[in-house]
Amino acid sequence: MPLEQLQPLDATTEEKDYLWTLNFGPQHPATHTTLRLILTLDGETVVKAVPDIGFLHSGFEKLGEDLDYNQYVTIVDRMNYISPIMNEVAWFHSVEKLMGIELTPRCKYLRVILGELSRISDHLLAIGAQALDLGGFTAFLYAFNQREYIYDIFETASGQRFHPSYLRVGGLVFDVDDDFIRKVRGFVKTFPKAHADVCRLLNRNRIFLDRTQGIGILSKEMAINMSCTGPIARASGVVRDIRKDEPYLAYPDFDFKVVCAQEGDSFARYLVRMEEMIESLKIIDKAIENLPTGGVSVDADSKVVFPEQQAVYRSIESLIQHFELVMPNRQWTPPVDEIYGCIESPNGELGFYVVSDGTGVSYRARTRPPSYIHFAIFPYLIEGHTLSDVVAVLGSLNIIAAELDR
Amino acid sequence: MPFDAIVTQLQSRLGADALTTSEFRDNRRIHVSPDQLFEALRILNADLCFDMLAELTAVDYLKFPGARDRFGVIYGLLNTESGERVYVKTFLNEPDVSLPSVYSIWRGADWLEREVYDMYGIHFEGHPDLRRILMPEEFTSWPLRKDYPMRGKGERHNFTPITRAES
Numbered sequence: 005m006p007l008e009q010l011q012p013l014d015a016t017t018e019e020k021d022y023l024w025t026l027n028f029g030p031q032h033p034a035t036h037t038t039l040r041l042i043l044t045l046d047g048e049t050v051v052k053a054v055p056d057i058g059f060l061h062s063g064f065e066k067l068g069e070d071l072d073y074n075q076y077v078t079i080v081d082r083m084n085y086i087s088p089i090m091n092e093v094a095w096f097h098s099v100e101k102l103m104g105i106e107l108t109p110r111c112k113y114l115r116v117i118l119g120e121l122s123r124i125s126d127h128l129l130a131i132g133a134q135a136l137d138l139g140g141f142t143a144f145l146y147a148f149n150q151r152e153y154i155y156d157i158f159e160t161a162s163g164q165r166f167h168p169s170y171l172r173v174g175g176l177v178f179d180v181d182d183d184f185i186r187k188v189r190g191f192v193k194t195f196p197k198a199h200a201d202v203c204r205l206l207n208r209n210r211i212f213l214d215r216t217q218g219i220g221i222l223s224k225e226m227a228i229n230m231s232c233t234g235p236i237a238r239a240s241g242v243v244r245d246i247r248k249d250e251p252y253l254a255y256p257d258f259d260f261k262v263v264c265a266q267e268g269d270s271f272a273r274y275l276v277r278m279e280e281m282i283e284s285l286k287i288i289d290k291a292i293e294n295l296p297t298g299g300v301s302v303d304a305d306s307k308v309v310f311p312e313q314q315a316v317y318r319s320i321e322s323l324i325q326h327f328e329l330v331m332p333n334r335q336w337t338p339p340v341d342e343i344y345g346c347i348e349s350p351n352g353e354l355g356f357y358v359v360s361d362g363t364g365v366s367y368r369a370r371t372r373p374p375s376y377i378h379f380a381i382f383p384y385l386i387e388g389h390t391l392s393d394v395v396a397v398l399g400s401l402n403i404i405a406a407e408l409d410r
Numbered sequence: 411m412p413f414d415a416i417v418t419q420l421q422s423r424l425g426a427d428a429l430t431t432s433e434f435r436d437n438r439r440i441h442v443s444p445d446q447l448f449e450a451l452r453i454l455n456a457d458l459c460f461d462m463l464a465e466l467t468a469v470d471y472l473k474f475p476g477a478r479d480r481f482g483v484i485y486g487l488l489n490t491e492s493g494e495r496v497y498v499k500t501f502l503n504e505p506d507v508s509l510p511s512v513y514s515i516w517r518g519a520d521w522l523e524r525e526v527y528d529m530y531g532i533h534f535e536g537h538p539d540l541r542r543i544l545m546p547e548e549f550t551s552w553p554l555r556k557d558y559p560m561r562g563k564g565e566r567h568n569f570t571p572i573t574r575a576e577s
Contacts, residue, residue: 058544065529066553070560101435228461228490231518242490249493340475341434344465344486344497357484359469367474370467372486380521409544 023051028394030059036133037405039379041394048390053383060409068369072335073099073173076369081167083371084407086129087122089115089158090349092171097252098345098356099173099366103338105308109296111175112254117188117291118161118170119253119347120284124195125154126350126402127235127277127284134274134399135206138215143205150198153191160184173336174309175301185292192289199281206274216271220385220397223268230381234352234374236401239276240268246348257294258287270400308336335364342368351375351402375407413438416458416496423453439484439497447500448510451485455515460487460496463512466522468530472556479503481532485512508533511540529554 028041038059044052064083068076080091093115100107107115132147155165161184162168162177170177206212222232227240237244245262247255263279265272301309304322310329311322328334338360346355352374359368378401385397417431417440429450430441442450454460465486471477479501487496502509511534512519523534524543531552534540542549549565551558 058542058546061544063553066560104435226517229517231463231516231522233464244490244493339434342469343435343437344484344495346464353464355465355486357465357467357486359474361474368469370469372465372467376521376525377518380518 022046026391030056037403037408039403039405039408041382043391043394045391048392050386050389050391050394053386053394055379055382057379057405058409060405062410064410065369065371068366070365072332072364073366076366077169077171078167080371081169082406083373083410084126084349084351084354084375084404085166086404087126087350088167089118089122089170090126090347090354092169093119093253094345094347094349094354095356096171096173097347098343098358099338101345102341102343102358102360103173103308103336105174105302105306107175107253108299108302109254110179110298111300111302113291113295114176114180114300115171116254116258117288117295118158120288120291121154121157121188121191123284123350124281125151127281130350130399130402131202131206131274131277133402134216134270134396135212137395137399138212140206140209140212143202146198146202146205150195153187153194157184157187157191160187172301172309174306175299179300185295188288188292192285192292195285196282199278199285203278207278213271215393215396216274216400217267217269219270219389219393220400221267221269222381222385226381226384227268230384231377232352232381233377234348234350235263235276235280236273236352236378236381238263239265239272241266246346246353250346252347254291255287258290260284260287270396273400329364332364337362337364344372346372349374351404351407352378371407371410373407373410375402375404376410379403379408411458411492411494413496416440416454419458420450420453424450436495437497438495439499441499441501444500444502444509447498448512451487451498451512452515454487454496454498459489459491460494462488462490463516463518463522464488464495466512466519466526468526468532468554470530470554470556481507481530483509483526483532502532507531508535510535511537513537528552531555 023044023046026043026045028043030038030040040056042054043050064079067079077092080095081088083091128147128151132144135143158168159165161180162170222240224241227237227242243262243264248262260283263276265276304311311325315322316326340360340362342359344355344357346353354374355372357370358366361367386394420429424446428446432439467484469482471479471482481502483500485498511523523537526532527540528542528544551563
């Protein structure tokens with residue numbers, strides 16, 4: 005995009021000619037992914053910031069109108085690739101709401117465990133990258149070391165580290181094994197120590213405090229008016245968590261706190277994320293110890309899940325059902341209607357608006373991406389701060405460009 | 411506030427036949443005409459405490475079985491105190507695909523409206539900066555419309571290379 009189009013202020017007039025323009029990104033190490041900002045500066049003070057996005061746009065929503073309900077899971081995985089399972093949970097939450105499927109207790113618990121693990125993974129990345137941008141390299145290493153254990157757990161469950169594609173309509177691809185349970189228990193034991201290490205490195209770190217406290221303040225009214233959700237809204241005092249307010253999966257079974265703060269600055273957002281990880285760990289601990297027995301997918305007679313492989317080979321009914329679900333002209337027959345379902349993803353409200361025309365492929369698969377909504381508030385947060393605060397605010401918003409552009 | 415009370419209050423302000431409702435699972439929808447959309451949203455925000463615009467999206471019903479209208483635009487409203495949700499839906503037909511912008515009510519509508527404009531070509535009157543947001547600005551089609559093919563219309567091959575001086 006040519007710079008002239010984005011010149012927000014008339015720089016030709018006498019009194020404004022000291023302003024200068026800085027192009028930040030799209031290939032800048034501190035943006036982490038490809039996003040671009042055009043900053044108008046007065047010396048080192050940011051007068052105006054204009055985000056320019058779309059570098060990673062790859063038509064995910066158009067693909068959702070072409071791939072069937074199960075196939076699309078590979079695409080939603082790649083939206084917020086930091087917490088892929090959460091996107092899968094959100095997608096199937098909407099689809100199962102549309103089809104009216106009630107999951108088995110074991111599947112609900114496993115989805116909660118995997119979802120909360122990916123929430124921890126996402127928060128660790130947000131905090132680690134924020135610390136890295138502000139010069140705290142050690143905290144980044146501690147955070148990323150723990151993320152490695154979480155990837156290991158995902159690999160044990162699904163066979164894939166980064167993009168598990170583990171969920172299916174009505175359940176999971178296959179059940180977890182004892183190794184998974186052992187690894188999750190191990191993570192629950194070891195994580196508090198690593199969490200305390202990161203806390204000790206950052207909570208009273210003079211440089212970190214100076215660069216985050218009072219920077220990028222978002223008021224409560226502004227947060228609501230600009231559609232902010234998740235940790236960013238909670239750091240500004242909006243007491244709202246979809247896990248509590250509109251419970252889904254097995255969340256009513258667990259006791260956890262909604263972490264909030266009042267200040268609304270970058271440091272408050274950091275603290276909220278730190279505390280949320282401890283709450284998530286409590287949920288995981290309770291869920292893994294009370295994991296219900298039974299199947300992970302709904303009853304095969306409901307005609308929405310694939311029958312087991314052995315059953316397909318050995319009985320004609322299962323073979324027919326498998327055939328019915330894979331043939332593009334048959335598949336699922338959801339009601340002809342539309343639905344919006346949302347969950348609490350690590351970044352905020354992640355929703356899918358699914359329109360169904362009665363076939364196995366959604367007519368419209370709209371994503372409500374939290375990163376997209378949160379990047380829109382960035383120009384308001386940065387106004388009046390210095391150039392060096394750009395990375396401090398950007399890091400605290402945790403913008404994932406793949407989800408931003410889709 | 412129960413859904414019926416919201417509908418009654420809206421009907422008393424806009425007229426009894428101004429809106430229809432529909433429900434599916436927990437999604438409660440209010441259908442209004444494009445002329446009354448802004449007024450309905452303003453009442454919902456100012457008097458009925460729907461303080462957050464949680465979702466704004468559009469659907470192209472060109473190939474939808476039994477559909478009479480071309481575009482549907484959906485506003486998902488949320489009351490952050492009580493957690494209630496209401497969906498306001500309106501239908502648009504060509505050639506007049508424009509709606510009033512709700513930027514003056516919710517500033518969160520800024521990018522959401524730009525995205526709908528970018529993908530469907532629906533104009534939002536009164537939006538301060540209605541530009542393409544995800545697609546490049548020289549793009550001429552509306553990619554999420556149903557008459558736009560899955561594999562594109564060859565725009566990718568016709569892009570003129572940009573030199574460093576021009577960028």
